[in-house]
Amino acid sequence: MxxxxxxxxxxxGIPVPGNDIxxxxxxxxxxxxxxxxxxxxxxxxxxxxxxxxxxxxNQKVYEGASVxxxxxxxxxxxSREHAPESLKQWGIKAIVGGSFAxxxxxxxxxxxxxxxxxxxxxxxxxxxxxxxxxxxPVTVDVEKQEVRVGxxxxxxxxxxxxxxxxxxxxxxxxxxxxxxxxxIEATAKRLPxxxxx
Amino acid sequence: xxxxxxxxxxEAHTVRTLPSGQTQLLIGLHLIHEVTSPQAFQALRxxxxxxxxxERTFATLDHIIPTTAPxxxxxxxxxxxxxTVHLTRNAEQxxxxxxxxxxxxQGIVHVIxxxxxxTQPGMTIACGDSHTAxxxxxxxxAFGIGTSQVRDVLATQCLAMAKPKLRQVRVxxxxxxxVYAKDVILAIIRALGVNGGVGYAYEYAGDVVDRMTMExxxxxxxxxxxxxxxxGYVNPDQTTFDYLRGRQYAPQGAAFDRAVTWWxxxxxxxxxxxxxxxxLDGGAIPPMVTWxxxxxxxxxxxxxxxxxxxxxxxxxxTYREGLAHMGFEAGQPIAGAKIDVxxxxxxxxxxxxxxxxxxxxxxxxxxAKTVRAIVVPxxxxxxxxxxxxxxxxxxxxxxxxxxxxxxxxxxxxxDDKLRGREMSASTSNRNFIGRQGSPTGxxxxxxxxxxxxxxxxxxxxxxxxxx
Numbered sequence: 069m070x071x072x073x074x075x076x077x078x079x080x081g082i083p084v085p086g087n088d089i090x091x092x093x094x095x096x097x098x099x100x101x102x103x104x105x106x107x108x109x110x111x112x113x114x115x116x117x118x119x120x121x122x123x124x125x126n127q128k129v130y131e132g133a134s135v136x137x138x139x140x141x142x143x144x145x146x147s148r149e150h151a152p153e154s155l156k157q158w159g160i161k162a163i164v165g166g167s168f169a170x171x172x173x174x175x176x177x178x179x180x181x182x183x184x185x186x187x188x189x190x191x192x193x194x195x196x197x198x199x200x201x202x203x204x205p206v207t208v209d210v211e212k213q214e215v216r217v218g219x220x221x222x223x224x225x226x227x228x229x230x231x232x233x234x235x236x237x238x239x240x241x242x243x244x245x246x247x248x249x250x251x252i253e254a255t256a257k258r259l260p261x262x263x264x265x
Numbered sequence: 266x267x268x269x270x271x272x273x274x275x276e277a278h279t280v281r282t283l284p285s286g287q288t289q290l291l292i293g294l295h296l297i298h299e300v301t302s303p304q305a306f307q308a309l310r311x312x313x314x315x316x317x318x319x320e321r322t323f324a325t326l327d328h329i330i331p332t333t334a335p336x337x338x339x340x341x342x343x344x345x346x347x348x349t350v351h352l353t354r355n356a357e358q359x360x361x362x363x364x365x366x367x368x369x370x371q372g373i374v375h376v377i378x379x380x381x382x383x384t385q386p387g388m389t390i391a392c393g394d395s396h397t398a399x400x401x402x403x404x405x406x407a408f409g410i411g412t413s414q415v416r417d418v419l420a421t422q423c424l425a426m427a428k429p430k431l432r433q434v435r436v437x438x439x440x441x442x443x444v445y446a447k448d449v450i451l452a453i454i455r456a457l458g459v460n461g462g463v464g465y466a467y468e469y470a471g472d473v474v475d476r477m478t479m480e481x482x483x484x485x486x487x488x489x490x491x492x493x494x495x496x497g498y499v500n501p502d503q504t505t506f507d508y509l510r511g512r513q514y515a516p517q518g519a520a521f522d523r524a525v526t527w528w529x530x531x532x533x534x535x536x537x538x539x540x541x542x543x544x545l546d547g548g549a550i551p552p553m554v555t556w557x558x559x560x561x562x563x564x565x566x567x568x569x570x571x572x573x574x575x576x577x578x579x580x581x582x583t584y585r586e587g588l589a590h591m592g593f594e595a596g597q598p599i600a601g602a603k604i605d606v607x608x609x610x611x612x613x614x615x616x617x618x619x620x621x622x623x624x625x626x627x628x629x630x631x632x633a634k635t636v637r638a639i640v641v642p643x644x645x646x647x648x649x650x651x652x653x654x655x656x657x658x659x660x661x662x663x664x665x666x667x668x669x670x671x672x673x674x675x676x677x678x679x680d681d682k683l684r685g686r687e688m689s690a691s692t693s694n695r696n697f698i699g700r701q702g703s704p705t706g707x708x709x710x711x712x713x714x715x716x717x718x719x720x721x722x723x724x725x726x727x728x729x730x731x732x
Contacts, residue, residue, distance in 0.1 A: 088459055088559050088583050092697040096704070097676045101329060101344040103303035103351045115704035140579060141460035141493070144559070145697060146676075147395040148301065149411035170463055170495045171395055171409050178413035188579065229427045232285040240413070242312065245421035248280050248289055252317070252422055255280045255291045260527050261385055262293065262321070265520040 073237040074182055074210050077162040079134030081206040081217075082124050083195035084113075089138060090145035091172060095154045097146075108150055109157025125158070129202040137194045137206075138165040142183075143172025152176045162208040164215055164224065166191045177230045180239050182210045184224040190215075194222070210234050267534035270387075270500055271431050271466050274406045274531060278389045280423055287425040293388040294405075295322045295418045296374045297361070299329055299352040300678070301393030305415035306355040316359040317422040323383060324356045325364040327373045329678045332641050332668035336366055345679065359419075372644020372670040375399035375612035379483060380646055382512025386501035386528035391418055396612045396694065398489040401498030402482035403505050404531060406466070408495045429496055430464055430540040435471035438548035443729035445622070446481035447614060447692065447712035449473065449545075451553035451563045454492040457543060459561040462494025465540070468533060469499050473547035479508035480618040487613045488694050491560040500532040554599045554725055555696045555710040557587025562696075566715065566727045570597050590698055591707050592686070600725050602709065605687040607638035607720035608701070609665075609713055611675035614692035615643030619713040620651050623692075624659040626717035626731060632664030633723030639666045639681065641673040665720065677702020690719035 099111040117123045124130050136155065142165040143151060152175045155163075162181060166188040176183045186194070197217055198206065207216040208224075210231060215222040226234070233239045256262045268276075280289040295318075302324070309316065316322060329345040330336065340346040356363035364370040364377060371377070375396050378384040386404035390397060393415040400407035410424065417424055434457070436449055454461075467489050469482070477485065482499045489497025499505075506525050509515045516524040551565030562584070564570060572595035573584035588595060593602070609615070609623050620642060632638045640660050642648040648670055651657055657667040674681040675693035682702025683689055689701055689708050696708040709725065718728040 086582060086586065087579060090559070090695075090697045092676075092695070092700050096699050097678050098702070100300050101348065101678060103348055104307070105304055115699050119704065141463070144459060144493070145395065145490075145695060147393060147397075147409040147411050149304075149413060152411075167460060167463065169460070169493065171411060171490070175411035175413065178411060227427060229283075229285045229287040229425070233287075233425075236285070238285065241417050241425040242308075242314070242420050244283060244285075245289055245417055245423045245425060246314070248421070248423065251280050252291065255278065256293075256318070256321075256422070259277060259291075259293060259387075260524070261388060261516075265516045265524040265527065 074180055074234040076207060076209045076211065077135065077182065078205050078207040079161060080132060080202060081135045081137055081198035082130040082133035083137045083198050084124055085139065085195055087140040088144055089142050091143055091148050091151040092145055094151040095148065100148055100150050105153050108154040112154040112158045132159065134159055134161040135206040135208055136160045136163045137191060137198060138163060139191055140166035140188060142168050144169035147171045149175040152179050152181055156181060164194060164208060177233060177239050180234065182208060182226060182234050184208055184215065184226050186215060186222050186224045190222045267536040267538065269431055269468065269533040269537045270404060270498060270531055271406060274387055274389060275428055283425055285425065287427050289423050290389060290426045291423055292391045292418050293321060294383060294390040296378055296392040297322060297324045297415065298327050298374050298394065299348040301412050302355065302415055303348065303351045304412050305419055308416045309419055314420045316361060316419050319360045321422065322361045324352060324361050325371055325374050325377055326352060326366065328672045330671045331679050332671045332673045332681060334669060336669055369645050372647065373612045373615065373672055375487065376615060376643030376647065379403060380644060382509055382515030385509065385515065386505060387531035391424060395490045396487050398495065398497040399483050399487040399612055401486040401496060402479060404498055404501030404528065406496055406498065409490060429466045431468060432465045432541040432543060433468045433470055433539045435542065435544045436473040436547045437471040437544065438473060438546050440473055440547050440550065443552055443714060443732055444550050445712040445714060446477060446484035448550050448553045449547065450485050450488040451560065451710065452545060452550045454488065454561050455563050456545060457492055459491065459559050460493040462489065462492040465494050466496035467494040469497060474499055478618065479504055480616045483616065484613055488560065491694055501528045552712060552715050552728060554715065556591060556593055556599050557584065558590050558696060558698050560694065560696060560710060562587050564599050566600055566725065568599065570595055570599055572596060600727060602725040603688060604636055604690045604719045604723055604725065606683055606689040607636055607716050608674040608689055608691040608693060609716050610641030610673050611693035612643065613694045614713050615641060615647065617647050617650050619692065620656050623713040623717040624656045626714050626728060627663040627665065627721065628659050630663055630721045632720045635723050636720050638664065638720040639668055639674065641668045642670050644670045674701050676700060690716045690725065692716050
């Protein structure tokens with residue numbers, strides 16, 4: 069169940085300015101009316117893009133970008149994994165942000181998308197740097213917990229558990245969890261609400 | 266050493282420590298619905314892995330179903346029908362109990378869990394929905410998960426989780442008349458911020474919480490995620506036990522008394538040490554109304570909408586964006602803001618006590634001519650109870666539509682949506698841009714009493730003037 073690890077991701081950047089960008093903004097609920105994940109990438113930021121022609125996801129210069137740079141509390145709100153899935157299908161492979169909402173962070177990890185937190189000043193610097201030169205590569209080094217652009221090295225943070233999962237390629241947890249075998253049922257049986265009060 | 270409910274429940278459900286350093290945490294109750302489960306069941310089919318503990322898994326329909334009568338199948342909305350077919354088939358094939366429309370038990374997943382007694386103290390509870398912390402009101406560790414984690418729980422009854430830190434949020438004093446659990450949680454989010462709870466579980470405590478009914482605690486815990494906290498709970502006490510006694514899935518007879526003994530034991534010890542403690546004066550909380558585009562952007566009904574220049578620097582841009590989207594001016598009183606739509610419902614505020622409060626305000630009054638107002642009970646059981654009390658007639662006579670149970674206009678996945686720039690007074694939990702189904706729609710979050718008052722006056726009104 070493991071894939072090759074996500075030690076390091078390099079690609080062009082796309083800045084999404086602003087704090088508290090919620091998952092309804094990333095993908096409006098009407099696109100969750102589906103039983104598959106097909107085509108979700110087409111609807112990433114759909115309403116925000118319609119509302120704002122200058123939205124980064126509308127700009128040709130950011131086509132092909134794979135490192136999204138966001139502000140604080142990115143991905144707050146709903147637990148819909150459709151949100152990171154839509155970004156992934158659009159081409160996003162890593163997200164650098166001031167901070168992340170917890171469920172969104174977990175969902176990204178489960179899809180093999182590292183979310184690296186950096187200081188907010190660094191977010192603003194990165195967003196400006198990418199805006200000035202959208203073609204320059206941005207490297208998200210998961211193992212070393214840093215972001216590199218040109219000769220600048222920015223200190224980042226990914227909590228140990230998620231980082232270990234990403235680096236080892238074990239972000240699809242099902243296989244690892246199944247390895248516990250009968251210990252799962254044994255744990256359940258010790259709980260009086262399972263075994264009967 | 267003293268330990269908290271979080272410590273005790275976490276330890277009791279720990280299967281092992283994973284190579285990543287995370288805990289393999291057993292999930293005692295898994296609740297599923299039609300929106301976040303189909304891809305997970307598909308993944309199980311592809312892996313050829315069965316549902317590990319179908320007897321600890323329960324399904325219902327809530328997000329996409331129409332709330333207008335008759336809810337005849339097939340639904341007019343072909344995609345809603347398809348999602349229903351998938352859930353029905355997945356539940357049947359995996360022998361997962363399913364509270365469908367014909368069960369008499371269908372409803373919003375966070376309403377039916379507690380009301381059926383599925384939700385119990387000391388459990389770990391997961392659901393593919395961010396409002397799962399609702400169930401923490403009975404003293405459970407309950408949290409929202411994404412679809413890949415739904416897959417993990419279906420396949421293994423476990424999750425790979427990092428244990429959160431614990432913050433006690435104390436609300437002491439006495440709430441003023443006309444102030445409800447919804448106002449308390451909006452005040453907490455305003456004080457601690459929409460991301461203040463990231464990395465934390467919130468243990469709600471204090472005089473106000475101690476005196477709350479179970480339904481009030483459900484409202485309180487429901488919006489933990491709006492404050493950034495994935496988990497929120499209240500220690501189980503006599504209120505909890507009285508609420509659970511006699512419910513369908515609660516232990517019965519002598520087993521109930523044995524359960525109470527165990528439940529008392531999972532509560533946080535008196536000398537528990539918290540990573541952080543925050544305090545609010547309950548007596549100072551007014552009826553709250555949001556003015557912006559996240560649930561932290563709120564004011565007391567008597568206050569003016571704040572000026573972005575006075576906001577913390579990092580929040581100024583979001584303040585400006587909020588004002589622009591809502592069409593409000595800084596300094597404008599929130600009272601008097603014109604309302605087009607009133608929605609009373611959602612996993613936050615659709616229980617019988619919410620409907621009673623709203624009906625008491627609506628009784629003998631009329632919804633303003635310019636307002637369309639709907640009341641959507643949280644479950645079929647809530648609907649039957651309300652109808653037995655005649656609340657549906659009170660609402661209808663006042664000019665509200667009385668609907669069937671579902672998530673409805675909280676997120677507009679069925680036909681219940683705002684149109685264009687309509688302004689909604691809503692008892693739901695999110696005022697995000699586009700949340701209620703129209704990309705330009707506007708949402709003001711408030712309590713059921715305040716929403717009923719807004720319906721009558723066609724504008725935001727201090728409900729205390731009508732009591």
